[in-house]
Amino acid sequence: xxxxxxxxxxxxxxxxxxxxxxxxxxxxxxxxxxxxxxxxxxxxxxxxxxxxxxxxxxxxxxxxxxxxxxxxxxxxxxxxxxxxxxxxxxxxxxxxxxxxxxxxxxxxxxxxxxxxxxxxxxxxxxxxxxxxxxxxxxxxxxxxxxxxxxxxxxxxxxxxxxxxxxxxxxxxxxxxxxxxxxxxxxxxxxxxxxxxxxxxxxxxxxxxxxxxxxxxxxxxxxxxxxxxxxxxxxxxxxxxxxxxxxxxxxxxxxxxxxxxxxxxxxxxxxxxxxxxxxxxxxxxxxxxxxxxxxxxxxxxxxxxxxxxxxxxxxxxxxxxxxxxxxxxxxxxxxxxxxxxxxxxxxxxxxxxxxxxxxxxx
Amino acid sequence: xxxxxxxxxxxxxxxxxxxxxxxxxxxxxxxxxxxxxxxxxxxxxxxxxxxxxxxxxxxxxxxxxxxxxxxxxxxxxx
Numbered sequence: 278x279x280x281x282x283x284x285x286x287x288x289x290x291x292x293x294x295x296x297x298x299x300x301x302x303x304x305x306x307x308x309x310x311x312x313x314x315x316x317x318x319x320x321x322x323x324x325x326x327x328x329x330x331x332x333x334x335x336x337x338x339x340x341x342x343x344x345x346x347x348x349x350x351x352x353x354x355x356x357x358x359x360x361x362x363x364x365x366x367x368x369x370x371x372x373x374x375x376x377x378x379x380x381x382x383x384x385x386x387x388x389x390x391x392x393x394x395x396x397x398x399x400x401x402x403x404x405x406x407x408x409x410x411x412x413x414x415x416x417x418x419x420x421x422x423x424x425x426x427x428x429x430x431x432x433x434x435x436x437x438x439x440x441x442x443x444x445x446x447x448x449x450x451x452x453x454x455x456x457x458x459x460x461x462x463x464x465x466x467x468x469x470x471x472x473x474x475x476x477x478x479x480x481x482x483x484x485x486x487x488x489x490x491x492x493x494x495x496x497x498x499x500x501x502x503x504x505x506x507x508x509x510x511x512x513x514x515x516x517x518x519x520x521x522x523x524x525x526x527x528x529x530x531x532x533x534x535x536x537x538x539x540x541x542x543x544x545x546x547x548x549x550x551x552x553x554x555x556x557x558x559x560x561x562x563x564x565x566x567x568x569x570x571x572x573x574x575x576x577x578x579x580x581x582x583x584x585x586x587x588x589x590x591x592x593x594x595x596x597x598x599x600x601x602x603x604x605x606x607x608x609x610x611x612x613x614x615x616x617x618x619x620x621x622x623x624x625x626x627x628x629x630x631x632x633x634x635x636x637x638x
Numbered sequence: 639x640x641x642x643x644x645x646x647x648x649x650x651x652x653x654x655x656x657x658x659x660x661x662x663x664x665x666x667x668x669x670x671x672x673x674x675x676x677x678x679x680x681x682x683x684x685x686x687x688x689x690x691x692x693x694x695x696x697x698x699x700x701x702x703x704x705x706x707x708x709x710x711x712x713x714x715x716x
Binding site: 418421 | 651652653654655657658671672673674677681682683684685
């Protein structure tokens with residue numbers, strides 16, 4: 278089945294992704310998190326004790342599924358290509374920045390769309406920031422930004438991340454080495470086999486459809502091409518139907534689960550994510566898929582996101598969710614706000630400081 | 639829906655190379671446009687240059703003279 282043969286197929290593949298996210302939310306994953314890449318990398322980093330935030334520690338099988346699903350489908354369809362060598366440390370840094378932006382907003386672009394489909398108006402504010410971030414990244418591309426080309430490497434290079442993740446998943450289910458939340462979002466989980474199957478299928482469909490939240494906006498801005506946004510459209514529609522059907526749709530700024538209404542920081546957090554994603558060549562989901570199909574550069578970006586998640590919780594950069602019971606407004610603390618501003622400065626330096634001329638030298 | 643046509647599609651190692659191609663072609667009024675890389679050519683999500691079918695050797699020479707780097711040149715329906 279060719280998922281990119283027509284706009285209808287792209288919409289259908291987005292709808293399938295939405296169906297998987299809805300299924301996992303229905304069977305226990307946090308309702309308006311469902312299958313958030315940033316949140317689940319953060320939970321996994323917590324499970325491996327890279328941070329000590331007790332409410333968000335669980336080795337998420339979905340993360341393993343995304344990478345392994347993309348890996349398997351790429352092998353089967355002969356699209357697997359092991360490559361590396363495109364400014365790995367800058368990509369690592371971009372991964373860290375993407376995670377800081379995500380955890381200040383409280384979600385990656387995937388969760389932003391899930392929250393939009395649940396009526397969370399804060400996510401619409403974040404969308405403005407995300408589009409502005411992608412636009413700034415696209416401008417950097419127009420001005421000649423490049424991280425340099427990747428080169429083909431030994432085939433085994435691309436196997437490392439999927440194999441390690443599968444090994445860690447086996448450890449998480451057969452030993453007590455990993456931490457596991459007893460309350461909070463980390464304690465909300467679908468049955469493990471369903472999570473793994475959902476992740477595998479999600480990764481495979483995302484690989485075939487090239488689903489990318491940053492890429493879809495970039496393609497509209499630079500190429501006037503609406504193919505990739507069709508995938509996101511299908512995903513949004515299914516999540517909207519799911520939320521309305523299950524009573525999870527609330528059109529408001531306040532009272533949203535695991536969210537805050539600090540507009541400027543929601544906007545700037547996702548600005549950072551959109552900007553960094555364009556420079557890195559894909560949103561957090563796309564990075565996992567590219568890592569699965571053999572890109573060691575994207576695997577490095579994944580490691581950056583993983584370390585970034587730990588940094589966010591260890592150094593108090595992640596935003597707190599609003600709490601209706603205690604009237605706490607939530608949002609990032611001073612350290613988180615400073616980190617977002619610093620991220621923007623670093624992104625401007627990377628985006629407009631690294632030019633094609635340097636690549637040619 | 640727009641009917642697909644046979645085009646010459648040039649892929650690049652980096653987005654910056656694709657952008658450089660677009661800039662040069664616009665300057666020299668060469669027909670063509672940037673498109674997402676067709677799925678049949680790559681599993682990546684980069685950009686490619688699509689133009690009417692030409693003599694690919696002539697195009698290669700034209701690109702080399704202008705120091706425009708590319709990955710591959712292939713005909714395909716887009």
